[in-house]
Amino acid sequence: MVSEQYKAMLSGKSVIRTLSEFAAKRGEEIGYENVFDYSLGNPSVPVPQEFTDCMIEMLQNDNPMELHGYSPSLGIPSVRAKIAQSLNERFGMNYGPEHIFMASGAAGALAHAYRAVTQPGDEILTFAPYFPEYNPYVNLTGAVLKIVPADTDSFQINFEAFEEMLNEKVMAVLINSPNNPSGVVYSEETIEHLAGILREKEKEYGHDIFIISDEPYREIAFAGVKVPYVSGYYDNTISCYSYSKSLSLPGERIGYVAVNPACRDAETIVNMCGQISRGIGHNCPPSIIQLAVSRVLDKTADLSVYETNRNLLYDCLTELGFTCVKPGGTFYIFPKALEEDAGIFCQKALKYDLILVPGDTFGCPGYFRMAYCIDTEKVERSLPALRKFVKEEYGNRG
Amino acid sequence: MVSEQYKAMLSGKSVIRTLSEFAAKRGEEIGYENVFDYSLGNPSVPVPQEFTDCMIEMLQNDNPMELHGYSPSLGIPSVRAKIAQSLNERFGMNYGPEHIFMASGAAGALAHAYRAVTQPGDEILTFAPYFPEYNPYVNLTGAVLKIVPADTDSFQINFEAFEEMLNEKVMAVLINSPNNPSGVVYSEETIEHLAGILREKEKEYGHDIFIISDEPYREIAFAGVKVPYVSGYYDNTISCYSYSKSLSLPGERIGYVAVNPACRDAETIVNMCGQISRGIGHNCPPSIIQLAVSRVLDKTADLSVYETNRNLLYDCLTELGFTCVKPGGTFYIFPKALEEDAGIFCQKALKYDLILVPGDTFGCPGYFRMAYCIDTEKVERSLPALRKFVKEEYGNRG
Numbered sequence: 001m002v003s004e005q006y007k008a009m010l011s012g013k014s015v016i017r018t019l020s021e022f023a024a025k026r027g028e029e030i031g032y033e034n035v036f037d038y039s040l041g042n043p044s045v046p047v048p049q050e051f052t053d054c055m056i057e058m059l060q061n062d063n064p065m066e067l068h069g070y071s072p073s074l075g076i077p078s079v080r081a082k083i084a085q086s087l088n089e090r091f092g093m094n095y096g097p098e099h100i101f102m103a104s105g106a107a108g109a110l111a112h113a114y115r116a117v118t119q120p121g122d123e124i125l126t127f128a129p130y131f132p133e134y135n136p137y138v139n140l141t142g143a144v145l146k147i148v149p150a151d152t153d154s155f156q157i158n159f160e161a162f163e164e165m166l167n168e169k170v171m172a173v174l175i176n177s178p179n180n181p182s183g184v185v186y187s188e189e190t191i192e193h194l195a196g197i198l199r200e201k202e203k204e205y206g207h208d209i210f211i212i213s214d215e216p217y218r219e220i221a222f223a224g225v226k227v228p229y230v231s232g233y234y235d236n237t238i239s240c241y242s243y244s245k246s247l248s249l250p251g252e253r254i255g256y257v258a259v260n261p262a263c264r265d266a267e268t269i270v271n272m273c274g275q276i277s278r279g280i281g282h283n284c285p286p287s288i289i290q291l292a293v294s295r296v297l298d299k300t301a302d303l304s305v306y307e308t309n310r311n312l313l314y315d316c317l318t319e320l321g322f323t324c325v326k327p328g329g330t331f332y333i334f335p336k337a338l339e340e341d342a343g344i345f346c347q348k349a350l351k352y353d354l355i356l357v358p359g360d361t362f363g364c365p366g367y368f369r370m371a372y373c374i375d376t377e378k379v380e381r382s383l384p385a386l387r388k389f390v391k392e393e394y395g396n397r398g
Numbered sequence: 399m400v401s402e403q404y405k406a407m408l409s410g411k412s413v414i415r416t417l418s419e420f421a422a423k424r425g426e427e428i429g430y431e432n433v434f435d436y437s438l439g440n441p442s443v444p445v446p447q448e449f450t451d452c453m454i455e456m457l458q459n460d461n462p463m464e465l466h467g468y469s470p471s472l473g474i475p476s477v478r479a480k481i482a483q484s485l486n487e488r489f490g491m492n493y494g495p496e497h498i499f500m501a502s503g504a505a506g507a508l509a510h511a512y513r514a515v516t517q518p519g520d521e522i523l524t525f526a527p528y529f530p531e532y533n534p535y536v537n538l539t540g541a542v543l544k545i546v547p548a549d550t551d552s553f554q555i556n557f558e559a560f561e562e563m564l565n566e567k568v569m570a571v572l573i574n575s576p577n578n579p580s581g582v583v584y585s586e587e588t589i590e591h592l593a594g595i596l597r598e599k600e601k602e603y604g605h606d607i608f609i610i611s612d613e614p615y616r617e618i619a620f621a622g623v624k625v626p627y628v629s630g631y632y633d634n635t636i637s638c639y640s641y642s643k644s645l646s647l648p649g650e651r652i653g654y655v656a657v658n659p660a661c662r663d664a665e666t667i668v669n670m671c672g673q674i675s676r677g678i679g680h681n682c683p684p685s686i687i688q689l690a691v692s693r694v695l696d697k698t699a700d701l702s703v704y705e706t707n708r709n710l711l712y713d714c715l716t717e718l719g720f721t722c723v724k725p726g727g728t729f730y731i732f733p734k735a736l737e738e739d740a741g742i743f744c745q746k747a748l749k750y751d752l753i754l755v756p757g758d759t760f761g762c763p764g765y766f767r768m769a770y771c772i773d774t775e776k777v778e779r780s781l782p783a784l785r786k787f788v789k790e791e792y793g794n795r796g
Contacts, residue, residue, distance in 0.1 A: 001515070001517075001569060001605050001606060002514060002515055002606075002663050002666065002667060002670065003513060003514055003515065003516065003517055003670065004517070005517070006513065006514065006670040006673045006674050007666060007670055009670075009673040009676075010666070010669055010670065010673060042467065042468060043463070043467075044463065045463075046462040046463060047462045047466055052457050052458075052462065055453070055457050056454055056457050056458070059450050059453050059454050059457075060450075060454065064444040064445045064450065064646070065441070065442065065443075065444060065646065067649075068445055068646065068647035068648070068649050068650055069440065069648060069649050070440060070648045070649050071649050103679075104502065104679065104680065104681070105679075105681060107676075107679040107680070107681045108679040108680070108681070109679075110679060111677075111678055111679025112679070115401060115404065116400060116401055116404065117399070117400055117401065118401065119399075119401055119402070119403070133676065136673070136676040136677055137676060137677065137679070139677075140674075140676065140677025140678070141677070171399060207399050208399060208400075248462070248463065248466065249466035250466070250467060250468045251465075251466050251467050251468050251469050251682070251684065251685030251686070252466055252684045252685060252686060253681060253682065253683070253684050254684075265400050268400065268405060268408070269400060271408055272400065272401065272404040272405055272407075272408065275404045275407040275408060275534070276404050276538075278407075278505075278531065278534040278535060278538065279509075279534055279535065279537075279538025279539070280509055280538070280678035280679065280680075281501075281502065281503075281505040281506040281507075281508060281509025281510070281535065281678065281680070282502065282505070282506070282678075282679070282680075283502065283503060283505045283506070283651060284649070284651065285651070285684075286649065286650045286651050286652075286683075286684045286687055287649030287650060288649070288650060289684055
């Protein structure tokens with residue numbers, strides 16, 4: 001008989017996907033260029049040319065049996081070594097190749113991290129606003145995801161609520177900075193405060209509490225904003241990285257788990273990832289992609305367009321009277337809706353061909369997300385629609 | 399705290415891997431070309447040139463955002479459609495794209511199939527000799543893998559033992575033909591008999607029993623041998639395919655799940671695979687590899703070398719008096735050892751730099767596996783070593 005658990009999931013449809021499908025359909029009627037589709041977080045700039053050149057060069061010159069051969073279950077050793085070295089140079093860490101596990105994007109990395117440090121029934125805490133896919137990601141492991149309410153003033157951490165929710169069953173805290181959907185970067189102060197609390201609670205409970213740091217937006221930070229490297233502040237940190245956004249290749253499924261060498265079980269955790277992999281059928285990201293990415297580790301796609309878009313939108317939104325924390329990175333912005341129910345607000349915006357996502361789906365009702373990984377030219381064309389929407393629906397604010 | 403379940407797995411070391419590491423080490427002493435390494439099932443012929451050309455062509459000409467963009471969670475629609483069409487033409491099936499789910503190799507495909515049709519505590523039966531990775535693959539889902547003892551006369555199915563082991567908890571039967579490690583192809587008669595029993599038991603138990611058909615060697619069949627397409631004989635069949643062996647690209651992690659359209663829940667099962675994917679962090683095989691493979695679906699690497707090797711080894715082994723079922727496909731042969739304990743037999747062979755794998759690890763003690771996916775020239779050079787080994791250790795048999 002088919003599994004009831006997975007069958008039941010089929011009825012729940014993602015709000016983001018529904019809106020994105022609406023946008024595509026509307027595009028068929030009026031031309032997709034006229035739909036101001038802020039629904040999906042898909043990179044909108046090309047992969048660096050160096051990546052493409054390097055792929056072609058390997059395909060032309062390398063021994064195909066080596067190029068396309070099995071990767072060891074922890075990843076290709078030379079690739080793991082290069083990633084360790086790059087992290088050490090950039091963030092003053094002390095990784096060896098034995099602390100790196102190659103994974104199929106951030107989703108793959110997280111799937112291993114959750115299983116490595118929890119048993120069924122354990123709790124993982126995360127902070128609103130948060131990426132809604134964390135729910136199936138965690139809950140299907142047998143662990144339980146609990147959401148700490150947002151600090152809506154700053155979208156840093158609501159420590160009061162956090163401390164109330166901490167208990168002996170919490171084995172890991174899942175954070176995502178720069179954050180989807182708020183675009184906010186956790187400050188050094190936030191991370192240090194979090195680390196301090198966790199160190200105390202580890203002593204009190206007599207067991208490790210891991211930070212699982214989901215970092216796909218680590219390289220997308222705007223002028224003047226430093227993204228603190230979380231693992232540098234707390235030993236028991238498992239960093240989960242993906243090249244999807246920084247190199248603009250989300251379909252190629254490449255990322256890694258990096259376990260802080262100062263963490264007691266560092267090497268064991270990496271080796272355990274190899275075992276977890278057998279159960280969930282991973283067996284490494286593709287060999288050729290591992291090799292190509294290892295040659296462009298310190299490159300990124302041209303990410304400047306996201307900053308340009310952020311500026312255009314932030315200026316227009318604040319001018320229109322929106323309450324809005326200025327994003328420090330990513331390609332998201334998360335303003336407060338102009339009425340209590342963000343679902344109704346976003347519904348009204350559809351009349352103006354503005355596709356906005358209600359914050360409810362990110363555990364933060366009353367707000368909405370705009371994913372501005374679209375052409376700047378389209379962002380510019382969307383501003384009059386935004387102004388018209390606000391004026392007609394909410395009166396003369398700007 | 400780190401997961402005890404995965405930590406405990408670290409102490410169990412694969413016999414095949416241990417032997418392969420021994421071979422590599424011995425190679426450092428006497429030159430790897432002098433080690434007759436029959437341990438590992440790694441393809442030894444290059445990927446078809448068409449695949450390489452097509453990868454280069456896409457990298458040079460395609461829009462990088464489309465080429466490297468997210469694939470929908472069930473796979474790229476055009477790729478799924480082409481695979482369905484190819485299966486229909488070759489095997490007289492009736493698949494639509496909605497019956498195909500793209501997966502990261504056979505391991506990925508199987509990880510989805512197990513979860514789709516079992517709940518924790520359910521049983522999956524498979525037949526010795528069998529691929530030992532099935533143990534962690536299945537047991538980490540919460541279902542239980544049970545092994546039906548071998549029919550050592552033919553390495554078809556031991557139906558007597560099978561019928562004794564069938565019970566209401568059995569939700570799936572996992573088969574692998576052409577078989578690793580025996581090289582044997584299940585005959586039409588075997589598959590029809592199996593299907594007949596299952597149809598009866600479905601009625602008796604009042605629930606579906608699925609065949610999960612693991613088919614990575616489907617394209618490696620030797621002259622005169624037809625590989626029956628299992629799904630053509632039994633409606634409730636989930637076929638799990640990988641291009642690793644047929645196209646010689648095991649590192650690129652590409653394969654699929656094909657659910658027989660006549661199966662009651664066919665489309666639901668495919669959609670459930672998309673949900674399972676969220677829990678295990680898959681999110682599709684790499685986009686560029688999906689696209690490239692879809693353009694060379696009916697090609698294979700030059701697989702003729704495996705038949706040449708099979709002939710050389712089978713002739714030599716039978717001449718030396720080994721009991722041995724002639725492989726109909728794959729790149730494995732599975733003769734009976736010349737003493738009761740195949741472990742001791744294989745240990746003795748190491749003195750002659752022959753790396754053979756004891757059958758115990760495949761659930762079939764007293765036999766041994768040779769993986770002959772190596773250069774023919776090396777197979778030829780290994781024959782005198784094989785003759786010498788048998789003569790010196792077991793007397794004058796040949």
